[in-house]
Amino acid sequence: MTTILICEDEQANSDRWVRGISAAVPTTFPAPSPLVDHPGAFKELFARLRALREGRNREEEHCGFDGNDVLVVDYDLVMFGDDNARHTGEELARLCRILADVGYVVVMNQYNRSAHFDLRLSGHPNSYADINVAAIAVDKPGLWRSVTVGEFKPWYWDSISDLIKSRKTLSLKLGDKGLDSSVIEFIGMPDEVLNALPDEVYEHLNRDGKTSDDLVATTFHQFLGQQIESKDIARLIMTKPGRAAALAVARTAKWLSRMVLGPQDLLVDIPHLLERLPFLMDPEFGDPADPAVWQRVPLAGLEAIVEPLRNECAFLESELWLGKASLWWPKLDRHESIRELRSKATVRSVPNIAFAEDRSIFVPIPEAEEFRSDYQGRYGRRWVKPFDGLEYEPRRRLLEI
Known part of the structure; x- marks a missing residue:
């Protein structure tokens, strides 16, 4: 049974997130549980930290954070340590990683409060959260599970249910x-x-x-x-x-x-690779000139890529680590078969499409908007097809076409 713990010290917010996440998670998941005794759970974390540093074992004492597959934390919660200093949700994420048995960690409202989609894409590698999102996005189904094709499902989001x-x-x-x-x-x-x-x-x-x-x-x-x-x-x-x-x-x-x-120039996933080099699509997977074939690409694994590249250049445990297939770009780019495949390519006409990072599908370029991510280099510009009613920030990253 997958357990989800909500850590929010304002009751109204906690109740709202319990309801929202309950509606978003797979039907096989039980309803999320709110953390009941915040002061007691925080106190036990700091007691465990002291014990760890003193070489003592305190694991037999109950801690409210133990044993949860997913921890959802509000960055603005009020948590006090032994020195009465205030600690944030980020610090709680760090302490839970070290001192409690938790799985996937979501921290809300640390880096943005109003964006459903972060156009920077780069995430926050130094954060102890697995993902940082605005609270307004935490109840979106695409964060928790597979959704109907074309729904809001940022490509940089993990599918939490799959990665646990x-x-x-x-x-x-x-x-x-x-x-x-x-x-x-x-x-x-x-x-x-x-x-x-x-x-x-x-x-x-x-x-x-x-x-x-x-x-x-x-x-x-x-x-x-x-x-x-x-x-x-x-x-x-x-x-x-x-x-x-x-x-x-x-x-x-x-x-x-x-x-x-993230930059797509060290590892490259299947949609970005085929968008870049459509002649690498395996003929048995489909014809790159057929628009319908491209809608199968985001859900495809290595079978979409021609031999021998899919065997010789693949990151073999990519789906375990990242939840999606990928290949090592520097190795692929130098592979002896690339030039031959390019010269033999018989792609008649690739559709005028782009990969929409907010929908995880290919869309016609006239319907998309280009933006600048944080990633530098050749592949830093990406595409979205914005949803009405959802916020995309920072707005200045969106480019005029």
Whole structure:
């Protein structure tokens, strides 16, 4: 049974989000539960933090955050620590990652309060939330599950119901292998990509490294240690290795999603790849000249891509980490078969379409609006087909066509 906990200290807001999320989640999910004893749950988190730092085990004491598959937190909640300092929802997300057994974490209203769709796309890699959204978007079905084609479903949103199980799978795998494993080797990043990493992507994983070998040598333990007090991480790995593995998977998935896949020039997913190079569509999947075929592309896996690229360039565990298939772009771009495939391409006429990031479908370009994301480089401009009544921000990112 999937459990969802709502952490909001204003009763009216809590009730509203319980109702809204209840209507949005898959029918197999139980209704979300509001956190009842906020002061007691907060107090126990800080008591666990003291115990961790003193080398004591306090896990037998009940904490209201334990055992929830999804935690939804309001950034503006009022939480006081042992020193009577006020802590935010972001700090609660961090503490729950370290001190409680929670799965996917949603933080509301930290970076925007009024946008349903964030035109920047880049997310917030340093946040301990898996996703940061405005509260007005948290009850949209597309955040929680698959929706009818064409409904509001931002491509950068995870489908939370799908990722809960995959995160557990990855955490168990990492727990078996150990957090002294190389991050790069665990995810299977090829040399062609490793050598193409921009500074900010490299440094998020290892601030002190200089070479590709340094990055390959970076362990999950070291990665976490540069984000969280190193002594806390060492004690957590020793006392709660399963929780430490889940924390490492969550932080690595955020890095992969926002910094490696997001720009579409290190990893590239199926819709953006075929939009860029339609001649890579496998003939058995369909004819790129047929507009109807393109509506199947966003839900397709690697079967939409021709051989041998789909086998030799694929990120093999992409769907576990990211919820969607993807390929390593630097490896694919240099593949010996690309030139041959391009020269043999018989695409008669590709429809005048663009991938709408807010709907996760292809739409005719005359119906779409182009915008500038935060991502620099060749693929930073994307498209949306705005819904009436929904807010897209920052507005100045939308371009005149």
